[in-house]
Amino acid sequence: MNESILKVLEKLEEQSSLEKSRKVNVLPEDRMLAITKETGELLNMILRLKNAKNMLEIGMSVGYSTIWCAEAIKEHSGKIISIEHTPSKIKRAKENFLKAGIEDIIIIKEGEAMNILKEFSKKENYRNFFDFVLIDADKENIIEYFDTVLPMVSLQGVIITDNMLYPEKYREDMKKYSNYLKTNPNIITITSEIGNGEEITIKIK
Ligand SMILES: C[S@@+](CC[C@H](N)C(=O)[O-])C[C@H]1O[C@@H](n2cnc3c(N)ncnc32)[C@H](O)[C@@H]1O
Numbered sequence: 793m794n795e796s797i798l799k800v801l802e803k804l805e806e807q808s809s810l811e812k813s814r815k816v817n818v819l820p821e822d823r824m825l826a827i828t829k830e831t832g833e834l835l836n837m838i839l840r841l842k843n844a845k846n847m848l849e850i851g852m853s854v855g856y857s858t859i860w861c862a863e864a865i866k867e868h869s870g871k872i873i874s875i876e877h878t879p880s881k882i883k884r885a886k887e888n889f890l891k892a893g894i895e896d897i898i899i900i901k902e903g904e905a906m907n908i909l910k911e912f913s914k915k916e917n918y919r920n921f922f923d924f925v926l927i928d929a930d931k932e933n934i935i936e937y938f939d940t941v942l943p944m945v946s947l948q949g950v951i952i953t954d955n956m957l958y959p960e961k962y963r964e965d966m967k968k969y970s971n972y973l974k975t976n977p978n979i980i981t982i983t984s985e986i987g988n989g990e991e992i993t994i995k996i997k
Contacts, residue, residue: 801860808856852885857954863894873899885900905937913943920946925944959988
């Protein structure tokens with residue numbers, strides 16, 4: 793891995809573990825709430841296996857997951873569209889992308905995820921467009937995010953959803969989501985124990 797990317801990832805991993813240890817008092821709006829390193833590696837591997845070119849991320853925070861994905865997608869001259877509504881996190885993410893040297897391949901969409909997704913879904917060029925999607929924003933709207941995104945995912949495209957198992961406060965919402973996915977004949981899906989629990993979903997029809 794390129795030295796600049798590695799350095800930024802390592803720095804963010806340090807921040808994330810401090811945040812989780814509660815040794816420092818981080819204000820709620822400043823929390824990274826990042827995926828684990830193991831999940832970063834998983835996303836990176838899937839993007840490589842798929843030769844993915846068009847990725848959508850819902851919930852960017854300060855860009856830790858985005859950087860793991862960018863590291864893979866840059867190999868195929870791909871692009872990541874990433875959605876986030878907190879200005880201070882967007883500012884930090886931009887600084888991190890610059891330091892990692894990947895700012896050119898990330899398009900940040902600032903605002904409410906559902907509004908942005910609804911706008912995207914009206915555009916014909918986004919039909920079957922994304923070969924990889926990461927859903928990692930608020931959990932209350934998770935089913936609506938999935939339903940809005942699915943028509944924009946290409947055949948054999950992958951959707952990863954974080955926090956299926958942890959934190960436990962999301963368990964109930966995530967169980968409902970997982971049961972909902974199981975009723976859809978157009979996808980195959982499994983819940984893996986990687987990281988905070990990752991739902992791995994493939995669009996087959
Ligand atoms: C779990 S964090 C994302 C972590 C990031 N994917 C990572 O692993 O580095 C969720 C992020 O989604 C953002 N978010 C939550 N609800 C949102 C919404 N309705 N619209 C846009 N962003 C939202 C939060 O501000 C937060 O930064």
